[in-house]
Amino acid sequence: MPPKIQPRLPKGMRDFLPQQMIRREYVFGIVREVFHLYGFEPIQTPVLELRETLMGKYGEDAEKLIFNAQHPGGKEELSLRYDLTVPLARFVAQYPNDITFPFRRYQLSPVWRAERPQRGRYREFYQCDADIVGVQSMSADAEIVSLIVTVMRRLGFPQFSVKINSRKLLTAIGLYAGVQGSALAELYRSIDKFDKIGTDGVREELVRRGLPADVVTRVMELITVQLPGAEKLDFLEDVMGNSTEAAEGLNELRELIEHLRLADVPPQFYEFDFTMVRGLSYYTGPIFETIITEPNLGSVNGGGRYDELVGLFRGESLPTTGMSFGIERIIDLMDILNLYPAEIGGTVVQTLVTVFSPETAAESEKLAAELRRAGIRTELYMLDRQIGKQFGYADKKGIPVVAMLGPDEIAAGQVKLKRLKDGQEISVGRGEAAAAVERLLGA
């Protein structure tokens, strides 16, 4: 034997065991179902994109985290996709004759970021994006928010909040504070820390960044305003109404909540939060972020309007809005909050067909085939071990029903079925075996 190779994974990458995959696929299934319900259709793009497709879209910091993927002698500069949004923009610009607008699509795929891994943070993780391309009206943004709320509720999250802000309002606030250019990005970054370091922390940091104390006070008043719903918008209008940027942002948000009202989205699931900033630089209008406060695993969803991104590939801008679920954090939270339905077990197998002895193995094989033909998810035990071990195997894997077929049963043309959770055991004719399994599973 050559020396063994240490089995290990690249940093931030994970394997998934069957029990985990069953849960992941449950979550993926719900998300897909709701996307379909809202009329979004699937697309798929490649894992690798040309480097030029990705660069210059995310902002400088983010682009340091893009994985390159070369092979020896490769002529193309390739990178692993960093998100699903920029590939979508490329996709939309590439097939003008095949896409009918408005284009609503979703994509559920892994993306890669070379970050240092942490709790709830990996280098390979799945995103679930849904976007509407070609609609200027806030009705599209409202559908996105409604979609988010429906997915979260369908997954069973009792408490969550879609925070809504606007890039235009943030810009206006910056102008109002006398901050422009790159200093604006720093202002946003400080504001975004609100949840972490609180009012005083943000205030301190802004002062440290060189903003005059009175300006900081005015900015803080704006972003931390505590008023119900639309009254927050009125407050901002009173202060900044004469700014075009602010007026546009406010009008958009007003339209947005009107559409949310029409769509009957319960108001407890969304709120304006002017301290919420999205990092990616391509957003241009309303932005969203969904959070669950306990436990704090960060946000589970982000999105917004990015009207100029497609234009980078098309020459002409195309209004687009959308969102992205960070499905990994949702899966972590589902576990922590115990939101999986009871019937999601550790195995897909419904019945284990045991093998009494080598002489009876042929009958067991036939029985397995019969059960499968009837739609029962069946595993045939494949090692030559005593029956007790076979039960132990079923128990350990969480297989609910065990089928036994010894010489007595074979002679009588019967099958003995046992439900492990309560030990109930019945003998039925071979022809009724599948129906009997169904009954045992149902109760």
Added chain:
RNA sequence: GUGGGUAUAGCUCAGUUGGUCAGAGCGUCUGAUUGUGGAUCAGAAGGUCGAGGGUUCAAGUCCCUUUACCCACCCCA
């Protein structure tokens, strides 16, 4: 990228001021129980104590280097 912590059996960890310190529980396998699982009992397999170097009569135990992982920051899903 910055700072801190950890590294002993497949997993979770104990190892006291360097001197029977190579251990426990869980898991795995075998048996008690050759037509019936979860419980109990008995037994077995499994580790060059992350790697490399140093101090010492003696090093999981101290020092240095290195790697990996974890936590926080940065940033983000």
